[in-house]
Amino acid sequence: xxxxxxxxxxxxxxxxxxxxxxxxxxxxxxxxxxxxxxxxxxxxxxxxxxxxxxxxxxxxxxxxxxxxxxxxxxxxxxxxxxxxxxxxxxxxxxxxxxxxxxxxxxxxxxxxxxxxxxxxxxxxxxxxxxxxxxxxxxxxxxxxxxxxxxxxxxxxxxxxxxxxxxxxxxxxxxxxxxxxxxxxxxxxxxxxxxxxxxxxxxxxxxxxxxxxxxxxxxxxxxxxxxxxxxxxxxxxxxxxxxxxxxxxxxxxxxxxxxxxxxxxxxxxxxxxxxxxxxxxxxxxxxxxxxxxxxxxxxxxxxxxxxxxxxxxxxxxxxxxxxxxxxxxxxxxxxxxxxxxxxxxxxxxxxxxxxxxxxxxx
Numbered sequence: 001x002x003x004x005x006x007x008x009x010x011x012x013x014x015x016x017x018x019x020x021x022x023x024x025x026x027x028x029x030x031x032x033x034x035x036x037x038x039x040x041x042x043x044x045x046x047x048x049x050x051x052x053x054x055x056x057x058x059x060x061x062x063x064x065x066x067x068x069x070x071x072x073x074x075x076x077x078x079x080x081x082x083x084x085x086x087x088x089x090x091x092x093x094x095x096x097x098x099x100x101x102x103x104x105x106x107x108x109x110x111x112x113x114x115x116x117x118x119x120x121x122x123x124x125x126x127x128x129x130x131x132x133x134x135x136x137x138x139x140x141x142x143x144x145x146x147x148x149x150x151x152x153x154x155x156x157x158x159x160x161x162x163x164x165x166x167x168x169x170x171x172x173x174x175x176x177x178x179x180x181x182x183x184x185x186x187x188x189x190x191x192x193x194x195x196x197x198x199x200x201x202x203x204x205x206x207x208x209x210x211x212x213x214x215x216x217x218x219x220x221x222x223x224x225x226x227x228x229x230x231x232x233x234x235x236x237x238x239x240x241x242x243x244x245x246x247x248x249x250x251x252x253x254x255x256x257x258x259x260x261x262x263x264x265x266x267x268x269x270x271x272x273x274x275x276x277x278x279x280x281x282x283x284x285x286x287x288x289x290x291x292x293x294x295x296x297x298x299x300x301x302x303x304x305x306x307x308x309x310x311x312x313x314x315x316x317x318x319x320x321x322x323x324x325x326x327x328x329x330x331x332x333x334x335x336x337x338x339x340x341x342x343x344x345x346x347x348x349x350x351x352x353x354x355x356x357x358x359x360x361x
Contacts, residue, residue, distance in 0.1 A: 003036040007198065008164070010035065014171035015162030022160035022173065027134045030160075030173045032114045034063065034084050035198045040168070040296070041065040043198040045119070047092075047130070047139060049147065049179055050212050050329050051190035054286060056095040056305045057145065057183065058331065059103075059128065061110060061121055062293075063088035070294040076107040084112040090123040093289045094144070095305050096184050100287040130194075134158060134175060137194065147181035149192050153216055155246065170199030203299040203337035205230070207258050209270070211283070211308055214326025216243035219281065219311075221270055223256050228300075228336040233258065238272040238279065240313055242320065249315060251277055268306065268332050282310035283332055297337060304332040 010030070017026075035043055045061040062071075063086060069076050071089050080086045087109050094101040108122035118131040126142040135151035135158075151157065154176045162171035175194040182188055191212050205227055210220045219240045223233040238251040251274035261267040266285040272278070283306035291301040308328035313320040322328075 004038050007035045007037070007041075007200070008166070008169060011162045011169040011171035011198065011200075012164050013162070014160045014173070015164050015169075017160040018162065020156045020159050022158055024134045026160065027158060027173055027175065028114070028117060030171075030198075031130075031175075031194070031196050032084075032112050032117055032119060034080075034086055034110070034112060037063070037065040037198075038200055039065055040202060041198075041200045044196070045130075046193070046195040046197075048193040048195075048210075048331065049188070049190060050331075051179075051183070051188045053097045054095060054305070054307060054329055055097050055183060055188055055190070056287070056329065056331070057092070058289070058303060059090070059092035059123070059141075060291070061088060061090050061119075063110075064296065066296055068295065070292075071107075072105050072290075072292050074105060076105075081109065084114065086110055090121050090128060091291060092123060093287075093303075094183060095287045096186075100289065100305070101184075102289065135177065137175075137177070145181070145183050147179050147183075147188065147192070149177045149179050149194070152176055152178040152191060153243065154218075154241065155248075168201050170197065170201050172197040172199075203293075203297045205336040207233075207332070207334055209268075209283070209306070209330060209332040211281070211306070211328040211330035213243075213308070213311075213328040215324070217241055217325050218243075219279075219328075221256065221272070223258065225336070236272075238274070240279070240320075244324075249277065249313065251279070266304070267309070268304070276316040277314070279313045280310065281308065281312075283307070283330075284309045285332070299337045300335065302334040304334070306330055306332045 042064040047059040049057040077087050090106045092103040104124040106123045110121045112119050117133050121128045128141050130139050137149040139147045157176045159174040177192040179192040180189050205225045208222045212218045221238045223236040226232050236254050236256040238254040240249045254272040254274045257271040259269040268283045270281045285304045287305035289303045293299040311322040
């Protein structure tokens with residue numbers, strides 16, 4: 001149990017930071033290590049990139065406690081071979097500007113070298129590699145992706161967060177970057193989001209979205225919900241980064257409404273109010289990908305690649321519209337699980353709320 005205690009210690013350390021004051025060594029420690037997991041234990045690496053002309057990439061590495069998992073209806077093996085060498089899952093997709101290119105769900109051996117700062121895996125029979133240290137990384141997928149990841153313009157470009165309610169807890173780091181390179185041999189230029197999460201907690205049902213606009217501004221939102229089709233939203237967050245004025249506009253306790261308008265095309269409508277602040281945003285879906293996880297609970301992630309069709313933010317001092325920002329692209333996530341975790345009470349709900357809220361900002 002000593003090694004499991006180290007996982008809890010890491011979560012507590014990240015929780016003690018809860019913000020951008022995280023140093024390079026700790027970022028490396030989290031990104032380039034696989035933790036020891038106990039029951040309900042999970043760890044994710046998410047690599048998300050938004051480019052020009054609607055180009056978008058999402059790659060995921062997923063590991064959890066147990067010996068097997070059903071991922072997209074396929075049984076896959078989970079096993080630890082040695083420290084930082086384990087068998088888990090890689091999955092993802094690429095929108096190349098014209099169509100969604102699905103990457104084959106893979107059950108590879110994943111190897112991490114903490115000293116050399118290299119993470120190596122396989123997806124679709126091609127080697128996936130992340131290497132480097134903040135703020136400079138390189139991500140490659142043989143023959144398909146070659147990206148140089150460098151320091152971006154976001155004022156909070158690195159974050160560490162954690163929530164601990166023993167025996168449950170979750171900790172994570174986020175890195176927001178500028179990205180240039182090639183995808184399918186064509187130029188890719190945009191932004192990147194690297195994230196590593198380690199948690200000992202159940203799955204949850206939620207909405208999350210992040211949109212980056214042409215002028216460098218961005219918006220993010222999150223809420224928990226009680227199930228797949230629930231309209232009851234709680235533990236809500238909404239924030240906008242105004243790149244022109246280098247400031248955040250945060251909704252402290254937003255009254256958030258999320259609606260799906262399903263006609264020939266899918267639209268998501270996000271509305272938020274908080275005292276004198278009011279926001280309405282309409283997102284049009286141009287691609288969709290679903291991940292389904294079963295065993296030790298069930299979880300469905302539906303990832304929508306979206307573009308902004310409407311944006312209107314009003315405060316007591318200003319009005320910001322889509323004409324000020326330029327087109328935005330991003331991801332809207334609709335995730336849901338079984339509602340079994342609600343029986344564990346308010347403390348667990350608060351844990352999940354804080355965890356998912358910060359994890360998906």
